[in-house]
Amino acid sequence: MSTAVDASVPVAEQEDGAANILAGKKVAVVFVLGGPGSGKGTQCSNIVEHFGFTHLSAGELLRSEIKSGSENGTMIDSIIKEGKIVPSEITVKLLQEAMVKSENDKFLIDGFPRNQENRLSFENIKISPEFVLFFDCSEEEMVRRLLGRNQGRADDNVETIRKRFRVFEESSLPVVQYYDSKGKVKKINAAKPILEVFEDVKTIFQSYGPKAA
Ligand SMILES: Nc1ncnc2c1ncn2[C@@H]1O[C@H](COP(=O)(O)OP(=O)(O)OP(=O)(O)O)[C@@H](O)[C@H]1O
Numbered sequence: 001m002s003t004a005v006d007a008s009v010p011v012a013e014q015e016d017g018a019a020n021i022l023a024g025k026k027v028a029v030v031f032v033l034g035g036p037g038s039g040k041g042t043q044c045s046n047i048v049e050h051f052g053f054t055h056l057s058a059g060e061l062l063r064s065e066i067k068s069g070s071e072n073g074t075m076i077d078s079i080i081k082e083g084k085i086v087p088s089e090i091t092v093k094l095l096q097e098a099m100v101k102s103e104n105d106k107f108l109i110d111g112f113p114r115n116q117e118n119r120l121s122f123e124n125i126k127i128s129p130e131f132v133l134f135f136d137c138s139e140e141e142m143v144r145r146l147l148g149r150n151q152g153r154a155d156d157n158v159e160t161i162r163k164r165f166r167v168f169e170e171s172s173l174p175v176v177q178y179y180d181s182k183g184k185v186k187k188i189n190a191a192k193p194i195l196e197v198f199e200d201v202k203t204i205f206q207s208y209g210p211k212a213a
Pocket residue numbers: 034035036037038039040041042043059111145146148149150190191192193194195197
């Protein structure tokens with residue numbers, strides 16, 4: 001595994017001035033937040049292509065855990081179908097393992113932290129985000145997108161979608177507000193067409209330079 005640091009990547013520091021070190025590797029992390037269906041996954045794919053980040057979707061890691069037949073799979077499955085949040089120790093462990101396994105040192109962490117417990121649990125592994133990319137979109141548009149997604153997700157039905165929106169408002173927005181109070185939120189108007197949203201995203205990521213050839 002490479003421990004070299006990409007000099008083009010500004011790496012955030014802990015409040016005590018220490019850099020983000022994970023298994024001997026300096027890492028840069030961007031949290032990607034926004035309501036269900038706001039376009040987090042879609043834009044993360046674009047960022048990966050243009051700026052060489054590795055995309056880690058907390059939801060995808062949890063869905064893989066269900067498929068793998070892990071001992072926590074049944075519990076995770078029922079929590080996701082209820083639109084609730086899986087205990088942080090499970091999600092943080094999956095994210096940590098994925099970052100350690102990766103050769104990359106810059107990560108987009110999509111759909112995390114979803115609540116204050118997620119946030120505090122990640123703080124415990126001593127990694128601070130460079131910033132939080134927040135996709136802002138109306139609920140009406142997000143519902144339209146989720147119902148049209150057609151990826152066979154067990155939580156893309158009207159009843160679970162309603163619950164996911166409630167959890168987003170009650171648990172996830174306070175996390176965005178917390179990072180906003182620290183000056184770390186970069187808000188994007190996600191109601192526009194995909195390519196227009198990406199134009200705004202690109203402006204934010206310019207300082208990270210193009211993907212290495
Ligand atoms: N700007 C956009 N305009 C129209 N449709 C979009 C836009 N962005 C994404 N979509 C579509 O909306 C659906 C949801 O997008 P995506 O999966 O990226 O959302 P998400 O924020 O990751 O959702 P979730 O939180 O449920 O994982 C997809 O079918 C995607 O193609």
